[in-house]
Amino acid sequence: MIPAILERYRGAIEGRLSRALDGDGPLRSILRYHVGLEDEDGTPTHVTGKLLRPSLVLFVAEQLGAGLDAALPSAVGLELIHGFSLIHDDIQDRDRTRRGRPAVWTIVGVEQAINAGDLMHALAIATALESSSAAAGRLVEATREMIEGQCRDLEFEHRGITADEYLSMIDRKTGGLLRCAFDLGGLAAGVNGRVRSSLTALGQAVGRAFQIQDDLLGIWGRDDVLGKATGSDIRRRKKTLPVVLLFERVGADDRAKLEEIYGARDGAEVAEESVAWVIGRMDELGVRGACEAMVQRYVDDATGRLRQIPFSDDARSQMEELIAFLARREK
Amino acid sequence: MIPAILERYRGAIEGRLSRALDGDGPLRSILRYHVGLEDEDGTPTHVTGKLLRPSLVLFVAEQLGAGLDAALPSAVGLELIHGFSLIHDDIQDRDRTRRGRPAVWTIVGVEQAINAGDLMHALAIATALESSSAAAGRLVEATREMIEGQCRDLEFEHRGITADEYLSMIDRKTGGLLRCAFDLGGLAAGVNGRVRSSLTALGQAVGRAFQIQDDLLGIWGRDDVLGKATGSDIRRRKKTLPVVLLFERVGADDRAKLEEIYGARDGAEVAEESVAWVIGRMDELGVRGACEAMVQRYVDDATGRLRQIPFSDDARSQMEELIAFLARREK
Numbered sequence: 001m002i003p004a005i006l007e008r009y010r011g012a013i014e015g016r017l018s019r020a021l022d023g024d025g026p027l028r029s030i031l032r033y034h035v036g037l038e039d040e041d042g043t044p045t046h047v048t049g050k051l052l053r054p055s056l057v058l059f060v061a062e063q064l065g066a067g068l069d070a071a072l073p074s075a076v077g078l079e080l081i082h083g084f085s086l087i088h089d090d091i092q093d094r095d096r097t098r099r100g101r102p103a104v105w106t107i108v109g110v111e112q113a114i115n116a117g118d119l120m121h122a123l124a125i126a127t128a129l130e131s132s133s134a135a136a137g138r139l140v141e142a143t144r145e146m147i148e149g150q151c152r153d154l155e156f157e158h159r160g161i162t163a164d165e166y167l168s169m170i171d172r173k174t175g176g177l178l179r180c181a182f183d184l185g186g187l188a189a190g191v192n193g194r195v196r197s198s199l200t201a202l203g204q205a206v207g208r209a210f211q212i213q214d215d216l217l218g219i220w221g222r223d224d225v226l227g228k229a230t231g232s233d234i235r236r237r238k239k240t241l242p243v244v245l246l247f248e249r250v251g252a253d254d255r256a257k258l259e260e261i262y263g264a265r266d267g268a269e270v271a272e273e274s275v276a277w278v279i280g281r282m283d284e285l286g287v288r289g290a291c292e293a294m295v296q297r298y299v300d301d302a303t304g305r306l307r308q309i310p311f312s313d314d315a316r317s318q319m320e321e322l323i324a325f326l327a328r329r330e331k
Numbered sequence: 332m333i334p335a336i337l338e339r340y341r342g343a344i345e346g347r348l349s350r351a352l353d354g355d356g357p358l359r360s361i362l363r364y365h366v367g368l369e370d371e372d373g374t375p376t377h378v379t380g381k382l383l384r385p386s387l388v389l390f391v392a393e394q395l396g397a398g399l400d401a402a403l404p405s406a407v408g409l410e411l412i413h414g415f416s417l418i419h420d421d422i423q424d425r426d427r428t429r430r431g432r433p434a435v436w437t438i439v440g441v442e443q444a445i446n447a448g449d450l451m452h453a454l455a456i457a458t459a460l461e462s463s464s465a466a467a468g469r470l471v472e473a474t475r476e477m478i479e480g481q482c483r484d485l486e487f488e489h490r491g492i493t494a495d496e497y498l499s500m501i502d503r504k505t506g507g508l509l510r511c512a513f514d515l516g517g518l519a520a521g522v523n524g525r526v527r528s529s530l531t532a533l534g535q536a537v538g539r540a541f542q543i544q545d546d547l548l549g550i551w552g553r554d555d556v557l558g559k560a561t562g563s564d565i566r567r568r569k570k571t572l573p574v575v576l577l578f579e580r581v582g583a584d585d586r587a588k589l590e591e592i593y594g595a596r597d598g599a600e601v602a603e604e605s606v607a608w609v610i611g612r613m614d615e616l617g618v619r620g621a622c623e624a625m626v627q628r629y630v631d632d633a634t635g636r637l638r639q640i641p642f643s644d645d646a647r648s649q650m651e652e653l654i655a656f657l658a659r660r661e662k
Contacts, residue, residue: 025479025482026482026486027478027479027482088445088446088449091442091445092442092445092446111422111423111485112482112485114419114422114423114445115419115423115478115481115482115485117449118419118448118449118452118474118478119475119478119479119482121449121452121453122452122471122474122475122478123475125456125467125471126468126471126472126475129464129467129468129471132464133460133463133464133467136456136460136464136467137457137460140453140456140457140460141457143449143453144450144453144454144457147358147446147449147450147453148356148358148450150446151356151357151358151443151446151450154442154443154446155357
């Protein structure tokens with residue numbers, strides 16, 4: 001069951017997204033493909049993504065008394081920033097697949113994919129400016145945080161990291177835009193002070209729960225649901241939370257083997273028997289359970305923060321439904 | 332002699348630029364290196380670039396009656412957009428050198444250089460927003476034009492193009508930000524209507540003269556001045572205006588040889604004897620003189636547009652000095 005919050009605004013978001021990406025030229029067309037408004041051959045289709053961030057902006061704005069029209073451009077600007085970051089991330093990570101379809105750079109090449117991301121970034125700000133200068137400013141701030149998080153994530157490929165460093169990175173890379181979603185909703189409604197900081201803290205908790213669940217799916221996700229193979233984050237040496245925890249928990253011998261697997265710089269994928277070994281060690285050392293417990297902790301934290309926001313009972317239970325969905329999702 | 336317009340605002344621009352790029356972290360540091368505020372080892376130094384675009388914003392704003400403080404953030408935002416585009420362009424073109432120093436991607440790698448450009452893009456908008464929402468909006472529009480121009484420029488590598496297509500591309504890639512410079516100055520001063528369109532037309536003419544002179548330098552520039560070898564644009568198969576004109580002027584035999592040289596997709600540089608042959612054909616067919624005549628035509632056009640703007644006689648002659656400098660510069 002898709003939560004009501006993710007259903008209610010789809011039409012409005014998709015319509016405004018389509019307007020933002022309208023226009024001639026190969027870059028516009030590849031951007032429409034990227035967000036799912038077009039097939040690879042240009043046939044119109046529907047957005048397949050969850051549209052989580054813009055839906056959050058609109059829900060928070062609406063529940064706190066703002067008009068949807070005022071918040072919609074900033075919501076769509078946020079989704080466009082998210083989309084731009086995915087185009088550039090896929091280049092950086094050499095990910096060939098995005099939401100079960102070929103990644104932009106595999107179609108137009110790395111050079112034009114850099115341009116496509118840059119254009120989407122510019123269109124995002126142009127769109128958000130239609131809400132307000134303050135909304136555009138808040139979005140740019142979140143963009144900066146996200147990029148600095150992505151920078152750290154790439155650095156982490158080359159050294160050992162602690163769980164605290166990992167959380168600090170995802171607070172920027174993932175949390176930056178999720179906090180921004182709640183903030184933009186509050187901004188549209190003109191809330192300040194304590195409510196505003198509760199919204200930010202809620203976004204932070206949701207961001208952590210969301211990202212750690214994502215990390216779980218990158219290792220134990222079912223490939224038929226996710227469109228990528230189980231263990232895929234291990235195969236590509238991504239240092240997500242389960243790997244960080246595994247490094248913390250293994251003994252000296254296993255650590256040497258792990259360092260050999262994660263230290264390889266030949267660009268080749270990790271061999272299948274090593275992938276199986278890593279997953280085996282994780283299972284034996286309770287890594288999966290530890291990650292699941294952390295997801296639950298941040299869900300609880302989010303639920304607590306939610307009580308500090310003047311939502312109606314109905315709105316609060318819709319938000320709880322959404323948080324539970326994000327923490328249990330299978331893709 | 333450096334024109335007065337390029338001297339007067341350097342201190343103010345460099346100060347604000349330094350503030351925009353202040354902060355910890357490897358990305359901030361590489362951005363300060365990129366604009367010349369730091370050496371590769373982090374030692375503070377001075378910006379070496381001309382700072383043409385922000386100087387134009389401030390000069391136009393001041394001459395039309397705006398305060399410098401109001402225009403400065405938008406001027407620096409424009410320079411940051413220019414800087415971001417150079418980081419991504421150098422990745423796309425695999426240019427290893429920028430202003431005589433190693434390009435950003437050769438130092439931090441392609442992945443982090445994408446992040447560095449993205450961060451500079453975000454910081455540019457954050458800075459411009461301090462002038463006004465309208466200034467940020469105008470800057471985002473110019474950024475979009477520039478990216479669409481860069482997209483076309485990359486496309487042109489793979490097919491024959493006409494001089495008209497070439498001019499239309501540089502009107503976006505180079506003209507986008509130069510028109511914006513004049514526009515932002517006018518915007519800060521609150522001018523509208525005929526003066527505003529004269530400013531835009533002036534920017535367009537200056538952009539064409541500037542870019543074609545750049546194309547001339549890419550083939551006939553002295554390498555000790557420019558920090559790159561004479562013929563360098565030929566060596567790297569850049570389809571600049573002299574090449575476009577040569578294709579239009581050669582006979583069938585030479586065309587076949589040209590297509591062979593420009594059609595090679597092996598990634599290797601053009602052999603020195605072929606570079607010499609191309610330059611020889613250009614000289615015989617009057618390509619250099621034709622380009623120089625075009626630079627002069629756009630200088631004349633700019634001078635005519637200048638008369639439609641309510642500058643003082645002194646301001647007009649300073650602008651004429653700048654235009655002449657740009658059209659005759661050796662780097």
